[in-house]
C-alpha cells in the first residue's frame with residue numbers, strides 16, 4: 173500500500189467559483205487564469221469546469237497548446253506574450269492571443285507572416301513596474317502596433333500592485349489618462365479587484381486564485397463572505413500515536429514540550445509533500461472531522477498533531493491538511509506565505525485524484541502525470 177497521503181481536486185468547486193466570479197464581475201468577460209498548471213491543480217483536471225469562461229489565460233506556450241488540444245475554441249491569452257520570434261508561428265497555428273509589453277515583442281511581430289492576424293493585449297505598466305509600457309509611451313506603442321500587418325485586434329491591459337488591500341485608484345487614473353483616445357477592450361482586474369474593486373472590472377476580468385478558492389490576500393478571513401469553495405483537498409492519515417508525559421518533547425529540535433499528558437498523532441505528510449516546513453505549532457489541521465493543531469516541527473515525511481480534542485482518533489484516522497474545512501490560507505499565513513504558493517508547490521510524489529462530484533461515490537483514481 174502506498175503512503176496514505178493524497179490530493180483530491182474538485183472541478184465542481186472551480187465551476188462554482190467561476191459562476192461566482194461571473195455574478196460578482198458585473199458584465200465583464202472572464203479570462204480564467206490557469207498558469208502554473210492551474211495553480212498546481214492540473215490543467216486537464218479542472219478543464220471541464222471552465223466551460224463558462226470566455227477565455228483562458230496562462231504563461232507557458234506549451235500549456236496553451238495543451239488547452240487547444242483539449243478542444244478549447246475560445247481565446248487563449250499568453251500573459252507574458254512571446255519570448256522569441258519562433259513563438260509567433262506557434263501562436264498563429266493555435267490561434268493564441270499574445271500580450272505585448274515591450275518593443276522587442278513588437279519587432280518579432282513586425283517581421284512575422286502569420287496565416288491570420290494575431291490578436292494582442294497591449295500591456296501598460298501603470299505602477300506595478302514589472303512588465304509593460306509606461307503611460308507616457310503607451311499611445312505611441314499602440315500606434316506602432318496598429319501599423320503592424322501581423323497584428324489583429326488590440327486590447328488594453330494593466331495589472332494592479334495592491335488590489336488585495338491597498339488603494340488602486342492611482343493606477344486606474346494612470347491607465348485612463350493614457351488610454352483616453354485609444355480603441356480596444358480594457359482588462360485590469362485580478363482576483364482581488366474582482367472581489368473588492370468594481371470600478372476596475374471593465375470588459376475582461378482575469379481571476380486566478382479565487383477560482384481555486386484561495387484568498388487573494390493570503391488571509392482566509394478576508395474571503396469568508398464570498399462562499400468560495402476549495403478546489404484542492406490535501407489529506408492523509410494518522411500512522412502512529414504517542415502518549416507524552418509532561419516535560420517530554422516531540423520531533424526535531426525538541427521544538428514542542430508537553431505541559432501535561434498528551435496524545436500525539438503522527439501524520440503521513442511532510443515538507444517533501446508540499447506542506448510548509450515553517451508551519452508553527454498551532455497551525456490548524458482536521459483529524460476525524462475535528463479541528464486541532466499541529467505541534468512541533470514539520471519533518472520531511474511526517475508531522476505531529478495534538479489529539480487532545482479528538483478522543484476517538486487513532487491509527488488510520490483521516491486527516492485534512494487543507495481543503496474545505498481547513499483553508500489553505502490558514503496553513504499558509506502562520507507559515508509566512510500565501511495559499512497560492514502552497515497550491516502551486518504540491519509535490520509530485522503526492523498522488524492526485526479527481527473528485528467526480530457525485531456524493532457517495534469514491535473519487536476517480538488517476539495516475540500522477542503532472
Ligand SMILES: *Cc1c(COP(=O)(O)O)cnc(C)c1O
Nearest residue numbers: 205251331362363378379380381
Ligand atoms: C496571475 C495573474 C492574474 C491572476 O492573479 P490572481 O491574483 O491569482 O487573481 C491576472 N493577471 C495577470 C497578468 C497575472 O499574471
